[in-house]
Amino acid sequence: MNQYQKLRDRQQQEFNALPLGFAFSDKQFREVMQAWGLDPEKDTDKIFSIGYGGFIQKKDAELLHTTTARHEEELAAAIAADQTGDGFICDMFRYELDNHEYSYTMDPSDTLDALGYTAEEINADQRLLHGLEKACKAILQSA
Structure with a gap:
C-alpha cells in the first residue's frame, strides 16, 4: 500500500476519534449539545467552532491542537526522511x-x-x- 495513504488513513482514524460534533441546522446543534450533556441555550460558552459545521468543547481543545500538530509533524518527518x-x-x-x-x-x-x-x-x-x-x-x- 502507498506509504502516504497509510499515514493519512491512520491520521484520519485518529481525527475521527476526536470528540467533535457537527451540526448544520439548529436541530442538529441542539442534538450535539445534548449528547455532550450541555444546554444548547446556556452552555455555548463551553464550546467553539472549528469551522465547516464542526464544534468541540473547550475542555477538549488541547487534544484537538496536539493531535493536528502531531499529524503535521509526522507528515513533515516522513517527507524529510525520503x-x-x-x-x-x-x-x-x-x-x-x-x-x-x-x-x-x-x-x-x-x-x-x-x-x-x-x-x-x-x-x-x-x-x-x-x-x-x-x-x-x-x-x-x-x-
Missing part, C-alpha cells in the same frame, strides 16, 4: 494526483494546492521535483 523522492514523496504525489484527477486534467496545480506547495517550492527542492515527476509519469503510464 532523501531521493522515490519513496514517501512519490507516494504522496501519486495519491494526491489521483485524487485530483491528474490523468484527466494533466494539471498538477490542484494537487500542489491540496498539499500546500507552490510550483516554486517544488522546483527548489530536487526531492519534491523528482517525486512529482515520477508520480506524474507513473499515472500517465497506467492510464
